[in-house]
Amino acid sequence: xxxEIDGRVAWITIRxxxxxxxxxxxxxxxxxxxxxFNLSQSLHIGTExxxxxxxxxxxxxxxxxxxxxxTLLLAAVVTVTCALLGYPxxxxxxxxxxxxxxxxxxxxxxxxxxxxxxxxFGWMVLLxxxxxxxxxxxxxxLPPIALMYTWTGIAIATVHVFLPFMVLAIAxxxxxxxxxxxxxxxxxxxxxxxxxxxxxxxxxxxxLQTGSILVFTLTVGAFVTVMILGSSSTMVxxxxxxxxxxVVSDWPFAAALGVVLVLLIxxxxxxxxxxxxxxxxx
Amino acid sequence: xxxxxxxxxxxxxxxxxxxxxGSLAMADSKPDKLVVAAYGGVWEQSVRExxxxxxxxKTGIPVEIMTGESSNWLNQIRANPENPPIDVLPLGEIDAxxxxxxxxxxxxxxxxxxxxxxxxxxxxxxWDGFAVGDSYGGLGIMYNAEKIKEPPTTWRxxxxxIAAGEFGKVAWPSGTYTWxxxxxxxxxxxxxxxxxxxxxxxxxxxxxVQKFWTTPVEALNLFATKEVxxxxxxxGRSFAFINEGNDWVKFYIPDPGAVGSLTPFxxxxxxxxxxxxxxxxxxxxxxxxxxxxxxxxPGSNPTVQYPEDLQNEFTPVDRIAVPPYKEILDKIPEWxxxxxxxxx
Numbered sequence: 001x002x003x004e005i006d007g008r009v010a011w012i013t014i015r016x017x018x019x020x021x022x023x024x025x026x027x028x029x030x031x032x033x034x035x036x037f038n039l040s041q042s043l044h045i046g047t048e049x050x051x052x053x054x055x056x057x058x059x060x061x062x063x064x065x066x067x068x069x070x071t072l073l074l075a076a077v078v079t080v081t082c083a084l085l086g087y088p089x090x091x092x093x094x095x096x097x098x099x100x101x102x103x104x105x106x107x108x109x110x111x112x113x114x115x116x117x118x119x120x121f122g123w124m125v126l127l128x129x130x131x132x133x134x135x136x137x138x139x140x141x142l143p144p145i146a147l148m149y150t151w152t153g154i155a156i157a158t159v160h161v162f163l164p165f166m167v168l169a170i171a172x173x174x175x176x177x178x179x180x181x182x183x184x185x186x187x188x189x190x191x192x193x194x195x196x197x198x199x200x201x202x203x204x205x206x207x208l209q210t211g212s213i214l215v216f217t218l219t220v221g222a223f224v225t226v227m228i229l230g231s232s233s234t235m236v237x238x239x240x241x242x243x244x245x246x247v248v249s250d251w252p253f254a255a256a257l258g259v260v261l262v263l264l265i266x267x268x269x270x271x272x273x274x275x276x277x278x279x280x281x282x
Numbered sequence: 283x284x285x286x287x288x289x290x291x292x293x294x295x296x297x298x299x300x301x302x303x304g305s306l307a308m309a310d311s312k313p314d315k316l317v318v319a320a321y322g323g324v325w326e327q328s329v330r331e332x333x334x335x336x337x338x339x340k341t342g343i344p345v346e347i348m349t350g351e352s353s354n355w356l357n358q359i360r361a362n363p364e365n366p367p368i369d370v371l372p373l374g375e376i377d378a379x380x381x382x383x384x385x386x387x388x389x390x391x392x393x394x395x396x397x398x399x400x401x402x403x404x405x406x407x408x409w410d411g412f413a414v415g416d417s418y419g420g421l422g423i424m425y426n427a428e429k430i431k432e433p434p435t436t437w438r439x440x441x442x443x444i445a446a447g448e449f450g451k452v453a454w455p456s457g458t459y460t461w462x463x464x465x466x467x468x469x470x471x472x473x474x475x476x477x478x479x480x481x482x483x484x485x486x487x488x489x490x491v492q493k494f495w496t497t498p499v500e501a502l503n504l505f506a507t508k509e510v511x512x513x514x515x516x517x518g519r520s521f522a523f524i525n526e527g528n529d530w531v532k533f534y535i536p537d538p539g540a541v542g543s544l545t546p547f548x549x550x551x552x553x554x555x556x557x558x559x560x561x562x563x564x565x566x567x568x569x570x571x572x573x574x575x576x577x578x579x580p581g582s583n584p585t586v587q588y589p590e591d592l593q594n595e596f597t598p599v600d601r602i603a604v605p606p607y608k609e610i611l612d613k614i615p616e617w618x619x620x621x622x623x624x625x626x
Contacts, residue, residue: 063622063623063626121503124503128507128509129492129509130507130508130509148493149492149493227496228500231493231494232456232488232494232621232622232625232626233625233626235622235626240622243458243618243622245353245357246351246353246354246460247353247458247459247460247462247463247614247618248614248615248618249353249356249377249380250615
């Protein structure tokens with residue numbers, strides 16, 4: 001009798017997961033599988049005795065540590081910039097009505113219709129020494145500035161690429177908020193800024209968090225913009241992986257760099273989840 | 283029982299027919315298509331209009347062209363050696379060596395590729411007969427003739443002049459470009475075959491290099507927008523740009539010559555035998571002439587007769603320096619890492 005009850009409880013627990021079997025199979029083959037292959041390549045499994053030589057090479061060399069540092073720093077700068085620029089635009093979308101809302105969404109999404117390679121070449125035209133930006137500066141009597149082949153130029157173009165993801169995530173969160181909460185704060189004597197600071201902004205943090213995670217992970221994995229707008233002084237982890245695969249053909253080292261990239265992203269996401277839980281408890 | 287006596291011979295005839303026709307099919311198997319890799323843009327156009335057309339005319343088999351890059355194709359056939367997704371490919375020189383060492387290519391003979399007997403050995407010996415170059419290009423100097431009146435006559439003078447700031451900003455191929463290691467080797471040859479000196483010279487020119495480019499498109503953009511007035515660039519691409527009406531541009535090969543680049547075509551192991559006919563087409567005089575008219579690069583078959591205007595654009599083969607790829611192959615990882623660390 002007890003076994004029968006236990007069996008029923010187990011079946012009730014497992015039954016909802018059966019429907020997820022196809023997605024688990026898909027993830028197992030196309031996500032876990034390549035990661036396992038990558039890991040085995042990086043450890044030389046199958047060709048020689050397993051060894052951590054590639055990881056020792058990465059973690060003991062100041063150049064590779066600086067590449068990791070630059071990758072994370074670029075992602076952080078792009079994420080913060082997208083949040084600062086994206087929040088006002090997302091607020092405007094969330095509060096707009098009718099055709100204005102549609103136009104704002106279209107303006108935000110329009111860049112996504114253009115391939116990122118084309119957009120990067122477009123930024124070359126804008127940011128180059130003879131480009132539009134310097135042409136305007138010279139017209140205003142100001143000295144030209146060097147934006148191409150610098151981290152600044154790369155960050156500007158990368159923000160442009162990933163801003164829509166931040167805006168849409170925040171706007172989705174803001175649209176679920178009841179505007180009467182903000183109205184109630186105003187009626188009770190709060191200023192517009194106080195109502196935003198104490199009511200709207202805290203409630204929109206989840207959307208901001210989602211957008212930040214999205215932009216951060218996308219930036220950490222981006223390399224086309226860095227390759228086109230960067231120089232020999234601006235190396236990031238994905239570009240280094242690409243170089244090791246295409247020019248050097250060093251699969252084990254490229255695999256190790258890939259594993260390091262995945263671990264970094266996983267660690268950042270875990271850290272972010274811990275901080276979020278700590279905030280909720282407060 | 284009499285009903286079954288009639289059925290059994292019928293079944294036997296049917297089985298014999300199925301296996302017999304299958305055997306005939308295997309003995310005379312013809313693929314429904316041939317998959318050939320080609321670089322994008324005008325390269326794809328040239329392959330489609332020349333070699334693919336030649337092959338289809340001779341065999342009746344259509345050609346499916348897969349565009350991409352050498353490293354991608356190498357990784358694809360390396361990942362699937364039992365059932366390669368590509369039958370014929372034009373790998374880069376280094377990647378052709380890697381594919382050869384990995385046992386991914388088939389060795390050709392004059393019996394399978396009759397046109398091979400016309401081709402000079404320098405176009406297939408670097409790969410021990412596992413690949414053959416259909417054409418070659420030379421890396422020379424494309425410059426703004428309105429700004430630079432008298433360019434230096436030698437590579438050494440050019441490099442030292444760039445380091446001294448005599449030419450303003452230039453664009454130079456990155457050591458991590460596909461032909462970057464080959465150019466590093468070539469620069470070393472200008473300084474007593476000393477690779478350390480080559481890296482020192484690259485460091486010395488860095489303040490005057492607008493961009494160490496990794497794709498020819500970048501280089502052309504920088505030059506065409508006059509961000510730079512001088513760029514090492516391929517002869518065929520340079521003349522294609524000049525012939526678009528850019529009279530302010532000139533191209534030349536400093537002494538002692540140009541870094542050469544060949545396009546070694548190879549048949550992938552496991553590809554159908556009929557793929558040799560495609561390789562044969564890449565070496566045929568008619569197809570190479572048409573290819574040269576499109577790409578402005580000379581073919582490897584010396585029997586091709588070119589019109590004078592086209593001939594004048596070609597770098598003579600005796601001015602082409604082909605790097606010893608077998609010697610530098612194992613040094614590439616070290617040189618690329620050194621480039622990354624030295625040039626940041």
